[in-house]
Amino acid sequence: MIRFRPHHFLCALGFQGKGYSDRFTANMAEIVDRLRAPGGGDLVLHVTHQADAICAPCPHKRGAGCAKDAKITALDRRHARALGLADGDCLTWDDAQERIRAHVAPGQLQTLCAGCAWLELGLCESALAHLHRLSA
Numbered sequence: 001m002i003r004f005r006p007h008h009f010l011c012a013l014g015f016q017g018k019g020y021s022d023r024f025t026a027n028m029a030e031i032v033d034r035l036r037a038p039g040g041g042d043l044v045l046h047v048t049h050q051a052d053a054i055c056a057p058c059p060h061k062r063g064a065g066c067a068k069d070a071k072i073t074a075l076d077r078r079h080a081r082a083l084g085l086a087d088g089d090c091l092t093w094d095d096a097q098e099r100i101r102a103h104v105a106p107g108q109l110q111t112l113c114a115g116c117a118w119l120e121l122g123l124c125e126s127a128l129a130h131l132h133r134l135s136a
Contacts, residue, residue, distance in 0.1 A: 003052040004045040006079035009096050014124030023057035041094035049076055049087045071115050078112050101135050
């Protein structure tokens with residue numbers, strides 16, 4: 001089981017090897033590689049509104065929180081609402097991708113991810129569009 005903040009579901013979908021630091025990027029790559037590997041869709045993700053597996057080496061992590069707490073909490077709330085996630089929920093990566101596909105249309109990330117430094121790179125939007133094409 002992997003602990004995931006609500007906004008990290010879309011971050012994992014769009015991850016392309018960029019991050020806040022070398023340690024953060026290596027950790028995120030390891031997690032995302034597990035999700036994308038054969039059988040990765042069966043991995044269980046445990047929803048948390050505190051620091052998770054991705055946050056572990058983040059330079060902004062402060063205990064179970066974040067130095068950018070107001071921004072991160074807002075991101076988590078918007079993502080949890082959009083994906084129908086509650087603190088403590090458990091779902092597989094396949095189920096998470098299905099929720100993303102069902103509830104987040106291409107173009108919605110400008111609002112859903114407002115304030116995210118990575119939004120302007122377009123990686124998540126591209127991954128979201130790809131996810132929707134797979135189901136077409």
